Amino acid sequence: MSDRRTEILRAATRVIARRGVRGLRVGELAAEAGVSTSLIYYHFSDRAGLLRRTLDFISDRADHYTAEPDPAPRTEDPRADLEQVLLLELQDTVEVRENSIAWGELRATAVFEPDLREDLARTTHTWVHDVAELLARADPGGTAPAHAAAAERLTALVEGLSVRWHSGSLPVEHARLLLRGAIGAELDRHDPAGRGAPAAAAGAGSGVGFGRS
Amino acid sequence: MSDRRTEILRAATRVIARRGVRGLRVGELAAEAGVSTSLIYYHFSDRAGLLRRTLDFISDRADHYTAEPDPAPRTEDPRADLEQVLLLELQDTVEVRENSIAWGELRATAVFEPDLREDLARTTHTWVHDVAELLARADPGGTAPAHAAAAERLTALVEGLSVRWHSGSLPVEHARLLLRGAIGAELDRHDPAGRGAPAAAAGAGSGVGFGRS
DNA sequence: TGCACCGAACTGAAAATTCAGTCAAGCATT
DNA sequence: AATGCTTGACTGAATTTTCAGTTCGGTGCA
Numbered sequence: 001m002s003d004r005r006t007e008i009l010r011a012a013t014r015v016i017a018r019r020g021v022r023g024l025r026v027g028e029l030a031a032e033a034g035v036s037t038s039l040i041y042y043h044f045s046d047r048a049g050l051l052r053r054t055l056d057f058i059s060d061r062a063d064h065y066t067a068e069p070d071p072a073p074r075t076e077d078p079r080a081d082l083e084q085v086l087l088l089e090l091q092d093t094v095e096v097r098e099n100s101i102a103w104g105e106l107r108a109t110a111v112f113e114p115d116l117r118e119d120l121a122r123t124t125h126t127w128v129h130d131v132a133e134l135l136a137r138a139d140p141g142g143t144a145p146a147h148a149a150a151a152e153r154l155t156a157l158v159e160g161l162s163v164r165w166h167s168g169s170l171p172v173e174h175a176r177l178l179l180r181g182a183i184g185a186e187l188d189r190h191d192p193a194g195r196g197a198p199a200a201a202a203g204a205g206s207g208v209g210f211g212r213s
Numbered sequence: 214m215s216d217r218r219t220e221i222l223r224a225a226t227r228v229i230a231r232r233g234v235r236g237l238r239v240g241e242l243a244a245e246a247g248v249s250t251s252l253i254y255y256h257f258s259d260r261a262g263l264l265r266r267t268l269d270f271i272s273d274r275a276d277h278y279t280a281e282p283d284p285a286p287r288t289e290d291p292r293a294d295l296e297q298v299l300l301l302e303l304q305d306t307v308e309v310r311e312n313s314i315a316w317g318e319l320r321a322t323a324v325f326e327p328d329l330r331e332d333l334a335r336t337t338h339t340w341v342h343d344v345a346e347l348l349a350r351a352d353p354g355g356t357a358p359a360h361a362a363a364a365e366r367l368t369a370l371v372e373g374l375s376v377r378w379h380s381g382s383l384p385v386e387h388a389r390l391l392l393r394g395a396i397g398a399e400l401d402r403h404d405p406a407g408r409g410a411p412a413a414a415a416g417a418g419s420g421v422g423f424g425r426s
Numbered sequence: 427t428g429c430a431c432c433g434a435a436c437t438g439a440a441a442a443t444t445c446a447g448t449c450a451a452g453c454a455t456t
Numbered sequence: 457a458a459t460g461c462t463t464g465a466c467t468g469a470a471t472t473t474t475c476a477g478t479t480c481g482g483t484g485c486a
Contacts, residue, residue, distance in 0.1 A: 004465080020325045022235040026442065036467050041443065043465090101324060108321035110380035111314060112233045117381035124382045152383075153370060153395050160373030167323035168330035169337045170365075182366050185398040217430080239476065249432045251478085256430095260476065 005043050008033045012054040013061075017098040021051065021109045055109070055116060058102045059123040078137035083183055085134060089158050090165065090179060092172045100162050107159065128152050139187055150186045157182050218256050221246045225267040226274075230311040234264065234322045268322075268329060271315045272336040291351035296396055298347060302371050303378065303392060305385045313375050320372065341368050352400055363399045370395050 011033035015024050026047055030037040044050035089100055110116040132151035136144070161179060164170040224246035228237050239260055243250045257263035302313055323329040345364035349357070374392060377383040 018325075020235075020321075022233070023325060025440090027440095037442090038444085038468080039466055042467095047442065104321065104324065107376050107380050108233075108317065111317065111376065112231075112236060114381070120380060121382040124377070149391060149394055150398075153391050153398075156373035156377055156383075156391070157366060157370045158373070159376065160369035160371070163320050163324065163372065163376075164337070164369055167320050167333060168327070169334040170369075178362060178366050178369070181362055182398075185363075185366075185395075185402045189398045189401055238474095249434095250476095251433075252431060254477070 004033075004035065004039070008035065008040060008043060008050075009054055009057040012050065013058055013102050014098060016054065016058075016105055017101040021055075021105045024051075026050070052115070055106050056119065058099070058106055059119055061099060062103055062123055063126060078134065079183075079187065082131070082134040082138050083180060085131065086154060086158055086179060086183065087176055089162060090172055090176050097166075101166055104159070104163050104166060124155070128155050131155055135186070154179075154182060154186060217248065217252070221248065221253060221256060221263075222267055222270045225263065226271055226315050227311060229267065229271075229318055230314040234268075234318045237264075239263075265328075268319055269332065271312070271319055272332055274312060275316055275336060276339060291347065292396075292400065295344070295347040295351050296393060298344065299367060299371055299392055299396065300389055302375060303385055303389050310379075314379050317372070317376050317379060337368070341365050344368055348399070367392075367395060367399060 008029070012024065012029055015029050015032050019025075019028070026040055027037055029050075030040055033040075040050060044053055089096065091097075106116065106120060110120050128148070128151045131154060132144075132147045135147040135150055135154075136142070139147070142150075158179065161170065161175040165172050165175050221242070225237065225242055228242050228245050232238075232241070239253055240250055242263075243253055246253075253263060257266060302309065304310075319329065319333060323333050341361070341364045344367060345357075345360045348360040348363055348367075349355070352360070355363075371392065374383065374388040378385050378388050
């Protein structure tokens with residue numbers, strides 16, 4: 001855990017959060033990690049390999065991220081738990097910002113590198129799944145497909161708000177407000193005519209899949 | 214409109230949609246546009262200048278994109294108009310895909326390049342504004358701040374769904390379904406307790422602003 | 427004549443990648 | 457307990473690759 005190799009991965013995450021995946025210079029990473037450039041090639045075959053491992057590392061961390069608060073805030077106020085988990089991503093602290101930016105980079109990079117997609121889709125899927133469970137707790141009346149769809153919407157929204165935040169189009173506090181509003185819209189929906197109903201909207205499958213471009 | 218210079222910008226957009234901003238090689242762009250490398254330096258001072266113009270070009274196009282269907286589908290069924298405009302971005306055609314990917318790149322790049330942020334925020338703002346107007350038409354009962362907030366949510370969601378689509382985490386058709394569902398959630402909301410109400414959520418300002426990281 | 431353009435050779439710098447070799451910890455020998 | 461052998465972690469200094477950007481002679485054309 002505290003070996004040199006992992007330290008390099010940690011440093012790589014930091015550098016990526018600062019410069020972006022494609023802005024990462026092996027030399028700069030070496031400096032950041034306080035090791036020699038060659039050590040990086042010793043541990044990882046080449047830049048591409050390093051990147052692959054780092055992105056694994058990032059999505060792993062993103063997993064635990066969501067998984068961590070599981071034992072703590074459950075069963076009291078389900079809606080508050082839900083807000084808690086989602087708003088976690090819109091927190092202006094070094095750690096969250098780093099992770100969030102790195103995750104965004106992972107997303108953006110995957111658009112041009114098909115290799116990353118599978119991992120990414122898997123991590124996304126578990127995140128959506130976790131949120132869907134929280135939704136089910138907060139809204140026991142709804143159907144499972146409806147919860148799945150709402151979870152996909154809310155998590156996608158979090159990602160959308162995050163980039164806007166990090167790209168300077170939206171202050172964090174406002175993003176938080178908007179997200180809370182969205183949770184409200186999803187939970188307080190009692191559509192009278194059944195138009196665009198969640199059950200219908202979720203008919204096509206269980207959620208995350210692999211699309212053809 | 215059909216001069217060489219604009220053709221280069223169009224080609225640049227195509228290349229960016231294929232390789233990303235940081236993956237754009239001046240040589241490759243020249244090949245794509247069918248011109249010589251030197252011509253690019255003839256028209257644009259350097260790579261950075263080229264990029265600046267191209268990104269202007271992209272956000273301009275994104276503007277007209279939304280503005281274009283204005284004359285056509287107005288005043289009959291406001292809700293359908295709204296769906297129309299938003300769903301436009303989740304259309305699996307070369308043109309839309311190119312533009313959408315390029316826009317996403319612009320977003321992602323802006324995270325690490327503060328120069329781009331102002332332009333980006335401006336374009337985002339007009340988009341949000343347009344959608345807010347459509348929302349007002351579709352839901353005359355609501356307040357302006359509520360519409361503004363809903364518009365920010367829906368447009369951010371579109372961006373979130375788009376990256377997921379392009380990064381292979383979500384098939385387009387499913388993304389479209391989800392978006393329709395979100396529109397439903399925003400329009401059919403009649404929250405009983407006023408919790409997380411749109412009016413409250415929009416209290417902090419008129420919408421898009423410039424956040425400090 | 428001057429503008430838009432080609433094309434190919436070239437420079438320079440920034441990166442990535444390689445490599446020969448050091449250092450220290452183990453570990454079996456005698 | 458000194459000896460030599462091995463192995464993994466690590467370094468510094470090359471070497472190689474990749475690009476942006478330049479230069480210049482030349483072409484068609486209004």
